[in-house]
Amino acid sequence: MQRLPGVGPKTAQRLALHILKRPEEEVNTLAKAIIEAKKQVGLCQVCFHLSAESVCEICRNPNRNNNIICVVADSRDVIALEKTREYGGKYHVLGGVISPMDGIGPEQLNISALVRRVSQQKVQEVILAISPSVEGETTTLYVGQLLKPFTLVTRIAFGLPMGGDLEYADEVTLARALEGRRELD
Amino acid sequence: MQRLPGVGPKTAQRLALHILKRPEEEVNTLAKAIIEAKKQVGLCQVCFHLSAESVCEICRNPNRNNNIICVVADSRDVIALEKTREYGGKYHVLGGVISPMDGIGPEQLNISALVRRVSQQKVQEVILAISPSVEGETTTLYVGQLLKPFTLVTRIAFGLPMGGDLEYADEVTLARALEGRRELD
Numbered sequence: 001m002q003r004l005p006g007v008g009p010k011t012a013q014r015l016a017l018h019i020l021k022r023p024e025e026e027v028n029t030l031a032k033a034i035i036e037a038k039k040q041v042g043l044c045q046v047c048f049h050l051s052a053e054s055v056c057e058i059c060r061n062p063n064r065n066n067n068i069i070c071v072v073a074d075s076r077d078v079i080a081l082e083k084t085r086e087y088g089g090k091y092h093v094l095g096g097v098i099s100p101m102d103g104i105g106p107e108q109l110n111i112s113a114l115v116r117r118v119s120q121q122k123v124q125e126v127i128l129a130i131s132p133s134v135e136g137e138t139t140t141l142y143v144g145q146l147l148k149p150f151t152l153v154t155r156i157a158f159g160l161p162m163g164g165d166l167e168y169a170d171e172v173t174l175a176r177a178l179e180g181r182r183e184l185d
Numbered sequence: 186m187q188r189l190p191g192v193g194p195k196t197a198q199r200l201a202l203h204i205l206k207r208p209e210e211e212v213n214t215l216a217k218a219i220i221e222a223k224k225q226v227g228l229c230q231v232c233f234h235l236s237a238e239s240v241c242e243i244c245r246n247p248n249r250n251n252n253i254i255c256v257v258a259d260s261r262d263v264i265a266l267e268k269t270r271e272y273g274g275k276y277h278v279l280g281g282v283i284s285p286m287d288g289i290g291p292e293q294l295n296i297s298a299l300v301r302r303v304s305q306q307k308v309q310e311v312i313l314a315i316s317p318s319v320e321g322e323t324t325t326l327y328v329g330q331l332l333k334p335f336t337l338v339t340r341i342a343f344g345l346p347m348g349g350d351l352e353y354a355d356e357v358t359l360a361r362a363l364e365g366r367r368e369l370d
Contacts, residue, residue, distance in 0.1 A: 072351065074352070077351045080359060084356045086363055086364070087363060128369065129363070132348065132349065148369070152368065156366050157344030157362045157364075157367065158342065160316070160341060160344075161344075161354065161358040162317050163318065163357075164317065164346065165316045166258075170347065172269075173347045174265060174266060175269040176342065180344070181312055181340060182365065183338065184333070184339060184340050
């Protein structure tokens with residue numbers, strides 16, 4: 001249990017003791033559900049988002065705009081962006097960011113599939129929505145260079161978070177907010 | 186002591202007891218320093234930033250760009266922006282944001298002085314750098330409308346803070362980051 005993310009020794013003990021107290025039937029149901037989930041949920045063949053079918057719900061949805069692809073590092077980012085209800089295009093999940101320190105190069109990510117997808121299909125815009133860490137920036141620039149010959153490549157805005165206070169923003173964020181200023185509508 | 190910002194009953198007691206323990210001379214020095222500071226520090230006649238002289242250091246500095254004015258709500262925001270070392274123009278401190286609930290209308294802020302400054306002087310750009318609260322947005326739009334006839338009006342970027350994780354960003358920030366996307370250089 002302790003190997004699960006966010007579960008320390010104490011929580012692991014609490015979970016273990018809770019399971020031992022439950023009736024055998026209930027415990028079997030939990031164990032089966034875990035095995036089933038692992039068996040059924042794979043990756044979408046098109047965008048590499050988590051999916052119970054070979055092509056995920058977002059890729060199959062005919063109401064979503066095929067001409068715009070949002071590139072993210074992880075399936076969790078797809079879920080976060082879907083919650084905004086602001087985006088009606090498709091996604092492409094890289095499966096991580098380029099990180100030579102951890103032995104993750106471009107070959108370990110779903111980048112060649114993305115380039116194939118963009119070069120073969122008519123895509124008007126690719127939005128790079130990768131978190132702004134050092135590895136994230138590297139990945140953004142690398143993927144951006146590969147895609148530029150085929151389509152318009154944009155990236156999400158960096159700056160002050162909503163409800164954030166100028167006074168408490170770190171210096172790099174403030175500098176990016178100044179640099180990224182836009183004309184007032 | 187308890188009326189000072191960020192000082193609760195316990196801290197107030199600690200401060201008071203500390204002062205009572207110090208030699209009389211030291212306490213007098215502190216009291217005099219407070220009185221002197223209050224006497225000497227006023228507001229800059231040009232930009233309303235805190236200043237010991239009638240015109241502040243930033244306004245007097247001949248190396249700073251006169252053609253660009255960054256509008257902020259508070260002197261603390263000037264200090265925050267100066268720390269980035271990215272901005273070489275002048276400032277204008279509004280002294281707050283429009284907040285009808287607190288009885289603060291445009292007349293209570295240094296807005297008319299700003300309009301006069303921008304209309305009389307040759308200013309290429311005014312950057313509105315006001316924190317994105319409801320009151321801040323109102324102030325940005327109000328001031329922007331007043332200044333547009335005279336100059337280019339821009340606003341700082343809103344989006345993901347640096348080092349921020351897409352997954353943990355709130356939905357409004359993510360929506361703004363998507364909406365404010367820019368072409369990759």
